[in-house]
Amino acid sequence: MSIEQTLQQLTAQAVQHLYKTEIDPKSVTINETPKNFTGSFTVVIFPYVKIARKNPLQTGTEIGSYLKENLPVIEDFNVVQGFVNLVLGNDFWLREFTRLANNPHFGQLPASGKKIVLEYIGPNTNKPLHLGHIRNMFVGHAVAAILQANGHEVHKVNIYNDKGINISKSMAAWTLSANGATPHGTGMKGDHFVGYYYVLYNKIAIQQAAPWIEQGMERIEAEKNTEIYALAQRYTQQWEQGNPEVLQLWRTMNSWVYQGFKETFEQLGITYEKAYYESECYELGKEMALNGLAQNVFFKQPDGSVWVDLTDSNLDQKILIRSDGTSVYITQDMGVAELRYNDYKPHQMIYVVGDEQIYHFKVLKLTLEKLGKPYADTIFHLYYGMVDLPEGKMKSREGKVVDADDLIAEMLQTAEDHTKELGKTEGMNPDEARRLYRILGIGALKYFILKVNAQKRVLFNPQESVDFQGNTGPFIQYSFARISSILRKFGQDYILPQYQVENLHPLEKDLIAELLKYEQVLKTAADTLDPSVVANYAFGVAKTFNKLYAELSVMNNPNPHTNTFRVALSAVAASIIKKALYLLGIDVPQRM
RNA sequence: GGUCCCGUAGCUCAGUGGAUAGAGCAACUGCCUUCUAAGCAGUAGGCCAUUGGUUCGAGUCCAAUCGGGAUCACCA
Numbered sequence: 318m319s320i321e322q323t324l325q326q327l328t329a330q331a332v333q334h335l336y337k338t339e340i341d342p343k344s345v346t347i348n349e350t351p352k353n354f355t356g357s358f359t360v361v362i363f364p365y366v367k368i369a370r371k372n373p374l375q376t377g378t379e380i381g382s383y384l385k386e387n388l389p390v391i392e393d394f395n396v397v398q399g400f401v402n403l404v405l406g407n408d409f410w411l412r413e414f415t416r417l418a419n420n421p422h423f424g425q426l427p428a429s430g431k432k433i434v435l436e437y438i439g440p441n442t443n444k445p446l447h448l449g450h451i452r453n454m455f456v457g458h459a460v461a462a463i464l465q466a467n468g469h470e471v472h473k474v475n476i477y478n479d480k481g482i483n484i485s486k487s488m489a490a491w492t493l494s495a496n497g498a499t500p501h502g503t504g505m506k507g508d509h510f511v512g513y514y515y516v517l518y519n520k521i522a523i524q525q526a527a528p529w530i531e532q533g534m535e536r537i538e539a540e541k542n543t544e545i546y547a548l549a550q551r552y553t554q555q556w557e558q559g560n561p562e563v564l565q566l567w568r569t570m571n572s573w574v575y576q577g578f579k580e581t582f583e584q585l586g587i588t589y590e591k592a593y594y595e596s597e598c599y600e601l602g603k604e605m606a607l608n609g610l611a612q613n614v615f616f617k618q619p620d621g622s623v624w625v626d627l628t629d630s631n632l633d634q635k636i637l638i639r640s641d642g643t644s645v646y647i648t649q650d651m652g653v654a655e656l657r658y659n660d661y662k663p664h665q666m667i668y669v670v671g672d673e674q675i676y677h678f679k680v681l682k683l684t685l686e687k688l689g690k691p692y693a694d695t696i697f698h699l700y701y702g703m704v705d706l707p708e709g710k711m712k713s714r715e716g717k718v719v720d721a722d723d724l725i726a727e728m729l730q731t732a733e734d735h736t737k738e739l740g741k742t743e744g745m746n747p748d749e750a751r752r753l754y755r756i757l758g759i760g761a762l763k764y765f766i767l768k769v770n771a772q773k774r775v776l777f778n779p780q781e782s783v784d785f786q787g788n789t790g791p792f793i794q795y796s797f798a799r800i801s802s803i804l805r806k807f808g809q810d811y812i813l814p815q816y817q818v819e820n821l822h823p824l825e826k827d828l829i830a831e832l833l834k835y836e837q838v839l840k841t842a843a844d845t846l847d848p849s850v851v852a853n854y855a856f857g858v859a860k861t862f863n864k865l866y867a868e869l870s871v872m873n874n875p876n877p878h879t880n881t882f883r884v885a886l887s888a889v890a891a892s893i894i895k896k897a898l899y900l901l902g903i904d905v906p907q908r909m
Numbered sequence: 910g911g912u913c914c915c916g917u918a919g920c921u922c923a924g925u926g927g928a929u930a931g932a933g934c935a936a937c938u939g940c941c942u943u944c945u946a947a948g949c950a951g952u953a954g955g956c957c958a959u960u961g962g963u964u965c966g967a968g969u970c971c972a973a974u975c976g977g978g979a980u981c982a983c984c985a
Contacts, residue, residue, distance in 0.1 A: 351928065361927055363965055373965090399965080400928065441985070478985060537984095595985090622983065631912075632981080639983040646985050675913065676980050702914085703979085739947065757947090768933095769922065774915075774978070781920095781934095785947055788922085788933040795947050803944055841925075853923060856932080867940090867949040887944095909947075 319837070320358065320413075321347045323388065324403070328360050331383040338368045349830075355395055356402030357830065360384070363399035373399040407821050414829045418812050418889050424835055424896045429468040434661050435461050437669035438589065442479045442574045443487040444512035444713050446581050446721035448704045448777060449671065454587045455763050455902065456701050456771045457669040459848035462900045467843040472661055475589040476653060479571055480596045485552035487511050488566055489545050490518035500573050506722065508577030511570050516716045521545050557643055584725050585759065586902055591660070593653050599644040602652030605688060606637040606644075614687045625684050635680050650681050651688075658692040665695045667846070672700040672772065699846050702774035719779055724762070728783065732758035735785050741909060753906055757791050760903040764790030767901050768852040788856050790903055793894060796859035797905040799866065800891035803884060807872050811885040817878040824865040828886060831861045835893050839900075848901055855897035862890045 322342075329342040344364075350356035362377050369376040377396035384401070385391045390409035395402050417423055437457025440450055461471045491498075491514040500510040522540050523530075529539035540546050555563040582588070606623050609615040615625050615637060623638035637648050657666060668678065678698035685693035704711065704719070711718045732754040736742055742750050765783045769775055785791040804811075821829075834854065842850040865871075871883045895905050 346927065348927070353929075359928085361966095363927075366965075398928065481985060483985070620983090633911095636983055641983080643983085645983070649985090672914075673979060674985095677985095679912095700914095705978095735947070741945085741947085772914080773922085776921085784921095784934070786934085787947095789947085791947055792933090795945080799945055799948085806944070845925090849923085853932090856923095860932085863948060864950090866944080867946095870944065872944055884944095908945080 320390075320405075320409075320833075324358060324360060324384070327384055327388055328362075328380060330387070331380045332365050332368065335379055335383060336365065336368045340365070340368075350402050354397060354400075354402050355404060357405045357826070358403045360401040360403065361399060362401055366399060377401045407818065410821055410826050410829045411816060411818060413833055414886065414889070415814070415816060417832060418885055419814065424839065424893070425466055426468040426836075426839070428470070430470075431468075431665070432470045432472070432661065432663045433464055433665045433667060434472045434474060434657055434663040435464070435667045435669065436474050436476055436593075436657075437461075438475045438587070439478065439670060440578065441483055442477055442511075442571050443483045443515045445506070445508040445577060447711060447713065448719040448721065448724060449711060451585070451721050451724070451762075452701055452704055452766050452771070452775075453669055453671070454582075454585060455766045456699075456848060458587055458902045459767055459851070459900060460667070460669065460699065460846050462902065463839065463842045463846075463848060463851065466839055466896075466900060469843075472591070472663070473589040474657065475592045477575075477592060477594045479594050480556065480567075480599065482549060482553050483515070484567065484570070485549040485556070486518040486545075487515040488552050488563075488570055489549040490514040490521060491570065492548065492566070493521070493545065500577075506577045506580065507573030507575070508581075509720075509722070510577075511574050512713075516714070518545060518549070519714050581721055581725070584722075586904075593656065595649045595653070598652035598656055599649045600652070601655060602648035602650070603638060603644045605651050605655060606648055609637075609684075609688050612688075625680075625687060627680060627683050630679075630683050632676075632680060632683065635684070637684075647677065647680060647684065650677075651685060654681070654685060654692065654696065655690070658690075663692075663695065665697060666692060667697050667699050669699050669701070672702055672774075674698070675700055699771075701771040705774065705776045707776065707778050707780075719777060725759070728758035728762045729754050730758075731782050731785070732761065732791075735791075736909070753909060756904045756906045757785070757794065757909065760790035760794055760898070761785055762790075763901055763903050764793070764852060767848045768856070770847060770849045790898075791909070793855050793859040793898060794903075794905055795909060796862050796866075797891050797894045797898075798907065798909040800862070800887045800894075801907045803871055803887055804891070807880075807884050809881070811881050811888055813881065813885070816882045816885065818882050822865075822869060824861075824869060825883070825886060828858075828861050828865055828890060831858050832889055832893055835897070838897075842900075851897050851900050855894055855901070858890055858894055858897070862887065862894075 324347050325342040325345040328345045329340050332338055332340050346361040348359045348361065350359045360380065362380050363373065366373050366376045374396055377399060381394040381396055381401040384403065385394055390405050391403050392406035393404040435457060438450065438454055440446055461473050464471045494517065495514065500507040503510065522543050522545050525543035525545060526539035529542055530536060552563055556567060606615060610617060610623055615623055617623055620640040622636055622640040624634050624636055626634050628634065635647060636645060638644060654666065675698065682693055682696045706719065736753060761783050768788065838850055838854045842848065871887055872880045874880050898905055
């Protein structure tokens, strides 16, 4: 039981004993005592002054006395207004620290028996990955790691949106102007190669649509009159009909894209255990829609299109099958959900998808509910905010995006520049140096993205590079490297069953208190599916350690017991930093 | 128009109904003969969008208003 829980129970007991009133221990508020008051934990007793029918000071004094008498680790207490500040003795901190230092499983909760499938990445196969996908990947990866640390069985899966008009557009532009060029022949990365033709399609389309646009027609309407659009549309239809040549071209271009994606995933350390393809699920989705029609949960329009009516849930009527018999996005997602449920039989299906699709997931869930699917309830849309540029929304169609590969290259370069500037490459061989640039550059980027609550929309200014100082990944990594250096030099055992410390320094106490928060942070992060909780915590640990490091000597004290204890304290701090950063997908360097 | 999200320091963001609202960046001032200065300490910077309500207590909950955004496609 944590100290907070102990205090809650004991406070409830105190109220029962003193005022003969039963209260729920969980309703007792226990806070960290703010820095400018004396104490470590604070019990808020405002809610009990009415019960006590005494003023806050008297009530606080009575409850404080009761707590002190019944919990030996409480050394002293003081009452300010309705707050009872508790001072905990050395014994408590030392005991808690020793427990933590000697627990090799700290930070890994026992198996919960809960199985979760987490979908993330979800790229279209007509263009390379951009900053939006990076946010998706980082968030998804981190949430999966957090859930695993909480004992859940997590299966990460990817979904490829590999069919539809957008892919046909890249295909059309390639047919018209590539002259048989390939990524291999041009030396381009496959996804960039295909993306080039996607952007080219739009250039050609606008050119061809110019006459209609001049007459005042909307861009989207005008595009439908163009030759290149006609080709793209023909490809889409022929694809559904199974035309071998079109399928061949589609397979070839997709394979280029997959090869390109693979390289980017490797750069970022992103993995998944299974990929789903919309091209393999849309027919199942269509079947489900037709079944729903047969069961009268859906309805048919005179033109043959199939719809679901969600007006009773305050949403609209949504199309599931077009009048030409082809499936739409939502239908495909129905198929994907069904397939995935059958594959894993999970307790929860989490979808990491942008907030622009909030409505879509409401529709998906309700539609599956109407079909009576048992997994409808387990669907959870974990959405994240869009990444904006200073000039506004990113637009792939116009090539106005922060490209993932470009950004990675920049981060590695920045890491290299910083490291060289600080003269840290001395004694490092080129391989080591490159590894370090990667750890720092990718770490800086991941931290930069993950420290912000994922649901917030963010602005990314490519002109202002990602920082390496202050509240950043490298700052935290630096604390780890410093501790690693100490551990290399100390050369004695420091994890002991018992430590001999006369009086803990306040900075030591602060650090222990910080370290003890880890498991609660882990739980909160899992409950809220929010990696930023972990990021902010890791920063807090690093900051607290740095302060101690600046003001105290860790291993050069006259008293050898002090050295051993402080080295152990530092080592545990490093281990927790490493665990927390691991959850964020961030690696740590032994030196930097 | 319907539904939903967001407004906290110049900027980027923390802030589970609890005390005098915190970090980082940017600005200014100190600190390397000592375990890594990618660090530490300090100064300055706030009608927490506005107004009402609930509460012993509201940046946090509720309502309205103002401002910004998303979405409501036979696109994905």
